């Protein structure tokens with residue numbers, strides 16, 4: 001069930017409650033919030049006219065999830081004197097997360113490669129594109145669903161793999177909290193190879209929402225095979241092979257602080273619970289953590305060649321997604337090797353500096369795949385950004401740092417709130433701009449400013 005749908009019963013109750021209050025002429029809640037101070041009646045009737053009256057015939061809006069309704073939840077809470085627990089916009093979220101995260105986790109999440117120019121360019125690129133609205137299009141109800149291989153997803157959002165997400169929650173079980181948020185919002189997660197909890201212990205928390213496994217292909221074939229088979233057995237629905245992290249990008253923020261959490265043994269649980277890795281050690285990690293972490297860095301990255309794709313393809317019948325593709329020729333070659341999905345991304349500018357913004361590579365990548373779906377991430381900070389990536393041809397769009405910060409600020413609950421805020425903005429944009437479906441938005445495209 002989609003996020004919007006889960007809010008309806010509560011919303012309806014509150015509509016009835018608020019309407020009853022207005023009927024009784026009780027304006028105290030507004031006055032105490034300052035919203036209608038000194039002019040209570042006019043404020044109330046305006047709120048009633050704008051917010052409540054359209055929903056009195058609420059049977060109409062129950063027929064389909066309306067993600068945009070999330071903002072009414074917030075406004076209704078405000079009418080009852082309750083302020084939102086978490087920021088809904090990225091700038092406030094980022095600022096709040098910086099206050100609560102341990103410095104070394106914040107540095108690792110916020111930092112990028114070199115002077116972080118590509119990281120900034122990823123974000124700025126969105127402001128160079130715009131969507132031209134279409135009027136009188138009957139977008140009263142929106143359908144945000146998309147198809148991805150054998151799955152129909154209620155929304156086009158997914159959570160990108162983030163290796164240290166386990167450390168972004170206060171209990172250091174962020175992977176599980178993300179899975180819980182995924183279950184609640186129906187937004188799929190991609191579990192990284194670098195998790196605090198074993199991938200087998202994470203995915204059950206996602207409930208009915210499909211999860212994908214992201215593979216950092218180790219330079220040890222037995223271990224790589226073991227990871228793929230473990231993911232398959234645990235119920236993950238696809239293998240995301242990341243191509244641009246066989247070595248770590250040069251990140252001055254972390255270099256200046258000597259900060260690399262993995263070398264202190266963090267987020268290596270999948271390795272430390274795998275026979276293929278343990279066979280390489282003289283002593284178990286619990287007895288010699290330093291030695292285990294050093295062994296990990298030796299085999300972490302495998303700079304794959306095209307022919308390695310045949311080997312990876314032979315390991316599993318699950319769909320294979322290639323993450324980090326930005327050139328159309330690479331898309332065409334991937335198709336020849338039986339790859340199922342292209343994932344256009346520059347890793348949020350964390351790996352190589354000096355590249356194009358990922359969004360600028362998307363239209364070229366989308367032209368090439370002859371029917372293959374194209375996922376996209378890098379620089380997505382708002383629902384409008386999601387809409388622009390869809391309009392430029394993405395099948396589904398990945399949220400990265402925003403959900404890491406939301407996890408830091410509010411745990412699983414914070415992530416649910418942030419995902420709903422993004423979906424609400426996307427849904428309202430589609431409503432106001434006259435696009436009832438993602439296909440319509442994609443067909444309209446985005447124009448370069």
Ligand code: FNR
Nearest residue numbers: 109160161162163192242347348378379380400401
């Ligand atoms: C990442 N990303 C990433 N990607 C991946 O394939 N495996 C991983 O383990 C990680 N780990 C990781 C850690 C941190 C802290 C960040 C911020 C990102 C990259 C991620 O999947 C995605 O490509 C970027 O986050 C997109 O950029 P923005 O939108 O977050 O800036």
